[in-house]
Amino acid sequence: MWVKVKSAPNLIMAEMWKEFFEGEGIPTHILAPKGEPVGRELTEYSILVPQDKEHIIEEILRKL
Secondary structure, X not given: OEEEEEEEOOHXXXXXXXXXXXXXXXXXXXXXXXXXXXXXXXXXXXXXXXXXXXXXHHHHHHHO
């Protein structure tokens, strides 16, 4: 199961978070709001990771 760990105000920031988390070895998905196609630049996106990795993300974000 995937859980939301972060929101991004636009696609560029969402992709930045995705690359950052994947660089730490955590699979990551970007999810657009319901009904919105992925790829719209000025849409808020959710950053999702596997539920069993959520605690790792919390620790990473705490260190930033």
